[in-house]
Amino acid sequence: xxxxxxxxxxxxxxxxxxxxxxxxxxxxxxxxxxxxxxxxxxxxxxxxxxxxxxxxxxxxxxxxxxxxxxxxxxxxxxxxxxxxxxxxxxxxxxxxxxxxxxxxxxxxxxxxxxxxxxxxxxxxxxxxxxxxxxxxxxxxxxxxxxxxxxxxxxxxxxxxxxxxxxxxxxxxxxxxxxxxxxxxxxxxxxxxxxxxxxxxxxxxxxxxxxxxxxxxxxxxxxxxxxxxxxxxxxxxxxxxxxxxxxxxxxxxxxxxxxxxxxxxxxxxxxxxxxxxxxxxxxxxxxxxxxxxxxxxxxxxxxxxxxxxxxxxxxxxxxxxxxxxxxxxxxxxxxxxxxxxxxxxxxxxxxxxxxxxxxxxx
Numbered sequence: 574x575x576x577x578x579x580x581x582x583x584x585x586x587x588x589x590x591x592x593x594x595x596x597x598x599x600x601x602x603x604x605x606x607x608x609x610x611x612x613x614x615x616x617x618x619x620x621x622x623x624x625x626x627x628x629x630x631x632x633x634x635x636x637x638x639x640x641x642x643x644x645x646x647x648x649x650x651x652x653x654x655x656x657x658x659x660x661x662x663x664x665x666x667x668x669x670x671x672x673x674x675x676x677x678x679x680x681x682x683x684x685x686x687x688x689x690x691x692x693x694x695x696x697x698x699x700x701x702x703x704x705x706x707x708x709x710x711x712x713x714x715x716x717x718x719x720x721x722x723x724x725x726x727x728x729x730x731x732x733x734x735x736x737x738x739x740x741x742x743x744x745x746x747x748x749x750x751x752x753x754x755x756x757x758x759x760x761x762x763x764x765x766x767x768x769x770x771x772x773x774x775x776x777x778x779x780x781x782x783x784x785x786x787x788x789x790x791x792x793x794x795x796x797x798x799x800x801x802x803x804x805x806x807x808x809x810x811x812x813x814x815x816x817x818x819x820x821x822x823x824x825x826x827x828x829x830x831x832x833x834x835x836x837x838x839x840x841x842x843x844x845x846x847x848x849x850x851x852x853x854x855x856x857x858x859x860x861x862x863x864x865x866x867x868x869x870x871x872x873x874x875x876x877x878x879x880x881x882x883x884x885x886x887x888x889x890x891x892x893x894x895x896x897x898x899x900x901x902x903x904x905x906x907x908x909x910x911x912x913x914x915x916x917x918x919x920x921x922x923x924x925x926x927x928x929x930x931x932x933x934x
Contacts, residue, residue, distance in 0.1 A: 596625035653714035662869030670890030701727035730900035754787030765927030766834035814841025822849030858925030878921035
């Protein structure tokens with residue numbers, strides 16, 4: 574199994590970790606270990622590294638203070654972006670799970686940002702390089718990077734949640750996006766559905782690639798032509814899921830031959846889509862079966878109740894914290910870089926057998 578590896582930065586907007594190591598007379602790996610696991614470096618060496626960092630202006634004073642006392646009890650979580658435009662319903666569940674697990678381990682949670690603009694990215698990096706935080710969990714987004722300075726070079730233990738960054742040696746906790754959608758699609762195909770309408774997230778996004786690939790896999794496995802899949806969307810972010818669902822209604826309405834099954838990349842997309850097509854005369858599930866992804870509690874109270882692929886967010890959040898704790902206490906070499914926790918399909922009344930496409934509405 575692949576192990577973690579943190580590479581030193583080649584470029585930076587200021588002094589580098591290598592400069593601190595040279596001035597302190599220690600190896601770069603020792604500086605990195607002192608930043609990530611202060612308790613694993615003796616007090617004399619920590620003091621030398623802290624003094625060198627302060628002299629070079631490598632980080633603010635908070636980093637030096639944490640090196641001297643050997644600990645920090647704040648864990649930073651980096652969100653994918655603004656939450657005020659109909660963000661995925663599961664984010665509060667993820668945050669609650671992570672927060673509970675951190676409290677049990679004696680740590681406090683800091684939400685580092687609500688936007689991912691350059692100012693916010695720079696603030697996140699200042700927190701990380703400044704020693705304010707002990708570790709970081711990145712939620713469904715890439716590592717912050719500004720002016721050649723990346724969170725990967727801050728010497729912090731980092732875990733990615735809901736996005737696979739194991740190829741970059743970042744331990745990742747993910748679900749089986751591709752396999753879960755393939756299973757749902759096979760179930761719909763077994764019920765007679767052969768034409769599908771897919772409401773996509775942002776193109777080239779990890780989840781979009783994995784989930785759409787799962788649908789295509791199911792078509793190949795059952796001998797259907799993927800050309801019978803119509804994609805809608807691919808532009809708006811997941812934070813604008815409700816809007817993506819509304820746009821999908823317009824795309825669906827314009828189709829000459831209507832699909833009988835819909836798979837949406839998020840619950841938000843499916844909820845607004847169902848509302849829109851029902852207002853225009855289509856019946857769920859008599860004319861159209863709908864399945865979404867996330868497993869938000871609100872799906873149970875939709876009309877009709879929405880079938881959804883439920884992500885095990887509580888288990889995933891706790892697992893991310895467990896891996897982070899392992900990295901802080903045991904070092905990177907003992908931690909696997911990828912953990913897959915399967916999702917499950919919750920069947921409700923939004924799914925039925927295929928009927929002849931209703932093209933007259």
